[in-house]
Amino acid sequence: xxxxxxxxxxxxxxGIAVPLGVYIHQALEGKLRWLGPLERLLLRAIGPASDxxxxxxxYWRSFIIFNAVGMLLTYAILRxxxxxxxxxxxxxxxxxxxxxxxxxxxxxxxTNTNWQNYSGETLTYFAQLALMVLQFLSPALGLVIxxxxxxALVGRRETLGNFFRDLVRCIxxxxxxxxxxxxVVLLALGLPDxxxxxxxxxxxxxxxxxxxxxxxxxxxxxxxxxxxxxxxxNANAADPLINPSPATNIIEILLMxxxxxxxxxxxxxxxxxxxxxxxxxxxxxxxxxxGIAVVYGAxxxxxxxxxxxxxxxxxxxxxxxxxxxxxxxxxxxxxTTAYTTGSVNAxxxxxxxxxxxxxxxxxxxxxxxxGKGAGMLNILMFVIITVFVAGLMVGRxxxxxxxxxxxxxxxxxxxxxxxxxxxxxAPTAFSLVHKIxxxxxxxxxxxxxxxxxxxxxxxxxxxxxxxxxxxGNTPFYNLSLGLVMLIGRYLSMAAMLALAGSxxxxxxxxxxxxxxxxxxxxxxxxxxxxxxxVGALTFFPALSLGPIAExxxxxxxxxx
Amino acid sequence: MSVAANLWASVRGYVVLALLCGGIYSLVVxxxxxxxxxxxxxxxxxxxxxxVIGSRWIEQGWSGPEWFHGRPSATTPTPYNAANxxxxxLGPTNPALIKxxxxxxxxxxxxxxxxxxxxxDLVESSGSGLDPFxxxxxxLVQVPIVAQARHLPPAQLRALVARYTQKAWLGMYGAPGVxxxxxxxxxxxxxxxx
Numbered sequence: 046x047x048x049x050x051x052x053x054x055x056x057x058x059x060g061i062a063v064p065l066g067v068y069i070h071q072a073l074e075g076k077l078r079w080l081g082p083l084e085r086l087l088l089r090a091i092g093p094a095s096d097x098x099x100x101x102x103x104y105w106r107s108f109i110i111f112n113a114v115g116m117l118l119t120y121a122i123l124r125x126x127x128x129x130x131x132x133x134x135x136x137x138x139x140x141x142x143x144x145x146x147x148x149x150x151x152x153x154x155x156t157n158t159n160w161q162n163y164s165g166e167t168l169t170y171f172a173q174l175a176l177m178v179l180q181f182l183s184p185a186l187g188l189v190i191x192x193x194x195x196x197a198l199v200g201r202r203e204t205l206g207n208f209f210r211d212l213v214r215c216i217x218x219x220x221x222x223x224x225x226x227x228x229v230v231l232l233a234l235g236l237p238d239x240x241x242x243x244x245x246x247x248x249x250x251x252x253x254x255x256x257x258x259x260x261x262x263x264x265x266x267x268x269x270x271x272x273x274x275x276x277x278x279n280a281n282a283a284d285p286l287i288n289p290s291p292a293t294n295i296i297e298i299l300l301m302x303x304x305x306x307x308x309x310x311x312x313x314x315x316x317x318x319x320x321x322x323x324x325x326x327x328x329x330x331x332x333x334x335x336g337i338a339v340v341y342g343a344x345x346x347x348x349x350x351x352x353x354x355x356x357x358x359x360x361x362x363x364x365x366x367x368x369x370x371x372x373x374x375x376x377x378x379x380x381t382t383a384y385t386t387g388s389v390n391a392x393x394x395x396x397x398x399x400x401x402x403x404x405x406x407x408x409x410x411x412x413x414x415x416g417k418g419a420g421m422l423n424i425l426m427f428v429i430i431t432v433f434v435a436g437l438m439v440g441r442x443x444x445x446x447x448x449x450x451x452x453x454x455x456x457x458x459x460x461x462x463x464x465x466x467x468x469x470x471a472p473t474a475f476s477l478v479h480k481i482x483x484x485x486x487x488x489x490x491x492x493x494x495x496x497x498x499x500x501x502x503x504x505x506x507x508x509x510x511x512x513x514x515x516x517g518n519t520p521f522y523n524l525s526l527g528l529v530m531l532i533g534r535y536l537s538m539a540a541m542l543a544l545a546g547s548x549x550x551x552x553x554x555x556x557x558x559x560x561x562x563x564x565x566x567x568x569x570x571x572x573x574x575x576x577x578x579v580g581a582l583t584f585f586p587a588l589s590l591g592p593i594a595e596x597x598x599x600x601x602x603x604x605x
Numbered sequence: 606m607s608v609a610a611n612l613w614a615s616v617r618g619y620v621v622l623a624l625l626c627g628g629i630y631s632l633v634v635x636x637x638x639x640x641x642x643x644x645x646x647x648x649x650x651x652x653x654x655x656x657v658i659g660s661r662w663i664e665q666g667w668s669g670p671e672w673f674h675g676r677p678s679a680t681t682p683t684p685y686n687a688a689n690x691x692x693x694x695l696g697p698t699n700p701a702l703i704k705x706x707x708x709x710x711x712x713x714x715x716x717x718x719x720x721x722x723x724x725x726d727l728v729e730s731s732g733s734g735l736d737p738f739x740x741x742x743x744x745l746v747q748v749p750i751v752a753q754a755r756h757l758p759p760a761q762l763r764a765l766v767a768r769y770t771q772k773a774w775l776g777m778y779g780a781p782g783v784x785x786x787x788x789x790x791x792x793x794x795x796x797x798x799x
Binding site: 046047049050053087090091092093094095099103106107110111113114115118164166174175177178181182209212213216220221224225228229232233235236237238239240241243244245246247248249250252254255256257258260262263266267278279280283284285286289290291292294295348350351354355356357358360361362363364365366367368369370371373389390391392394395396397398487488489490491492495496512513514595598599602 | 606608610611612613614615616617618619621622623625626627628630631633634635637638639641642645646647648649650656657658659660662663664665666667668669672676685686687688689690691692693694695696697698699702703706707710719720721723724725726728729730731732733734735736737738739740771773774775776777778779780782786789790793
C-alpha cells in the first residue's frame with residue numbers, strides 16, 4: 046500500500062506543479078496584482094534601488110551585498126542571543142553561540158543549506174525567528190538567480206531585471222502566501238505553535254519531564270517549502286512535535302518538493318515550450334522514482350547482521366519512527382536529498398548502507414530537481430553540457446533555445462560543474478587522513494568514510510542533512526563546512542549568472558532542419574545519461590569505499 | 606548603483622522583510638494556532654487532576670512490568686529527554702549497535718519471549734528518542750507480562766491494544782502504531798475501574 050501512496054504523491058506533485066509553475070512566472074513578471082499594496086509598500090521601503098533594470102553584473106552586486114547583510118545580521122543575533130528578547134525557548138540562561146559556530150550557522154542558513162552544528166533546543170525564540178527569516182530569504186535568493194537565467198535564455202537583451210524587485214515579488218507572491226496556508230494545514234493536523242516556553246509534565250512513572258515547545262508550525266511550513274531543512278529541534282522531522290503523524294509526514298514531503306518541481310514548468314513558460322519542460326521534468330522524475338525504489342528496497346532488506354547475530358527480524362528500525370513506516374521514511378530520505386532540503390524523519394547515519402548511499406548520490410548529482418533555483422540552474426548547466434556533447438557527436442553547432450553555445454558558455458558551465466566535486470572530494474580526503482577531521486567520526490571503518498563524504502557533499506550541495514554521528518561542532522568542521530557551503534553556493538551561482546549575461550546578448554537563431562532539438566525525449570535521455578556518467582565517473586570511487594563496500598560487508602556478515 | 610547605495614538598500618530590505626517574515630507571519634500563525642487549535646498548539650498536553658502528565662506526542666519512559674513499554678531512547682543526558690531530542694546514530698555495521706540492541710533485547714528474552722518474536726522497533730532506538738508509538742506487534746508481545754503483573758485477563762488487554770491501534774493514514778501513508786501513553790492511561794483507568 047505504501048507504493049500506492051508514493052505513486053499518488055507523485056501524481057499530486059505533478060498535478061500541483063504544472064499550474065504553480067505558471068503562477069511563479071506570472072508573479073516574477075509582474076502580472077499579479079492581488080498583493081499589490083504589500084508589494085509596493087516593501088519596494089518603497091527599499092527605496093530607489095528597486096527601480097529600473099540591471100545588467101547581470103549590477104544584479105550580481107546587489108545580490109551578493111544583500112546576502113552579506115543577511116548573513117552578518119544573523120551572525121550578530123546568534124552571538125548576542127542572551128541579551129535579546131524572547132528567551133523563553135531555552136529557559137532563563139541561554140548562552141551565545143561561539144564565533145565559529147555562529148559563522149557556520151549564519152552561512153548555513155543564508156546559503157539555504159541548514160546544516161546544523163548546534164541543536165535547536167539551545168536557541169532562544171528570537172534567534173530561531175532570525176533563522177526563520179533566512180528560511181524565507183534564502184530560497185527566494187536562489188529562485189531569483191534561476192529566473193534571471195531563464196530571462197537570459199529567451200530574447201536578446203542587455204538587462205535581466207531588478208534584484209530587489211524580484212526578491213520582493215518572490216516573498217510576497219510565492220513564499221509568504223504558500224507558507225501561511227501550509228502552516229494552517231499543519232496546525233490543523235496537530236503541530237504546536239506557541240511562545241509559552243517549555244511545559245513541565247509530571248509523568249505517570251513519577252518523573253519530571255521538560256517538553257520543549259515553540260512556534261513550530263510556522264517554522265516547519267517555511268522550512269520545508271523553502272527546501273531549507275533546518276530542524277526546530279535536534280531530531281528534526283523525526284521529532285514527534287515537528288512531525289506527529291503519517292499525514293503530516295506526507296504533507297511535509299509534498300511541501301519540500303512542490304516549488305522546485307514547479308520551477309521546471311516555470312522554465313517551460315519562459316522558454317515558451319511546454320514540451321521542453323515536460324522532457325526535463327519527465328527524465329528527472331524517472332531518476333527520482335528510481336532513487337525512491339533503491340532506498341525502499343535497501344530498507345526492506347534491512348540489516349541481516351542483527352538477524353544473524355541476535356535472531357530478531359532484519360527489518361531495521363534503528364533511528365526510524367514507527368508512525369512513518371518504512372515506505373514513507375524511504376520517500377522522505379530520497380526527497381530531502383533530491384530537493385536538497387536536508388530535513389530528516391529518520392537518522393540517516395543508522396539507515397542500511399544503500400539507503401544512506403542513494404541520498405548521498407542524489408546530493409552528488411545535485412540535479413534531481415534540487416533546491417530553490419539552485420537545482421534548476423544545475424539542470425540547465427547539464428543541459429548546456431549535453432548540448433555541447435551531443436553537438437560534437439552528431440557534428441552540429443551546439444545551440445539551446447536558439448542561442449549558440451560557444452567557448453565562453455561551455456567554459457563557464459564546466460567551471461560551475463567542476464566546483465561541486467572539488468568541494469566534496471578535496472576536503473573529504475584531507476579530513477579522512479588528518480586526525481583533525483577523522484577524530485570527529487562516530488562509526489569507525491567504512492561507515493566513517495561515508496560520514497565524512499556525506500558531510501562535505503551535504504555542505505557543497507547546500508542540502509543540510511547529515512550522518513549526525515559525525516561531531517561537526519569542532520573548529521575544523523565549523524570552518525571547513527562553512528567555507529564549502531559558501532563556495533558551493535556563490536561560486537557556481539556567479540559562473541551561472543555570468544553565463545546568463547553572455548547568453549542574454551546573443552541573438553536568437555531560428556530553428557532549421559539542421560538544429561539539434563532539445564525538446565525531444567531522445568535529447569532528454571541523452572541528458573540523463575550525461576548527468577549519470579559525469580556523476581558516476583567523479584564519485585564512484587568515493588561511493589564504493591563508503592556505502593557500497595559497507596553494504597557488501599553487511600550482506601556478507603549475515604551468515605556469521 | 607554604488608556599493609554604498611546597495612548596502613543601504615539591502616539593510617532596509619532585510620529589515621522590512623524580516624519584520625514581515627519573522628514578525629508578522631509568525632504572529633499570524635501564532636494567532637490562528639491559539640485562536641482555533643489551542644489544545645494541540647500548546648503541545649497536545651494531557652491533564653489529569655489538574656496536573657500536566659505529559660504530551661500525547663512524547664514518549665515518557667516506563668518502568669516495571671505493570672506498564673506497556675515504549676521504544677528505547679538515546680537522548681542525552683537521560684533517556685526520554687524532551688528538551689534534547691536525538692538518536693544513537695550508530696551505523697548498521699557498528700558492533701556497538703549489536704551490543705545496544707542485545708542489551709535491550711535481554712529485557713524481553715528474560716521474560717521467556719523468543720528473540721524472533723520481539724519486533725525490531727521495541728529493541729532498536731527511535732530517531733527522536735521520543736517516539737510515542739510502538740508497532741501493534743510490540744504491544745501484543747508485552748500483553749502476557751502486563752497481564753500477569755496486573756492480574757488481568759490477556760484477552761482484555763489485547764482488546765485494549767486493538768482499540769488504541771492507529772491505522773495508516775488513508776490506508777496508504779505511514780504504518781500502524783499504538784500510542785503508549787494513551788494505552789497506559791487506558792490501562793490505568795481499567796485497573797481503577799474508572
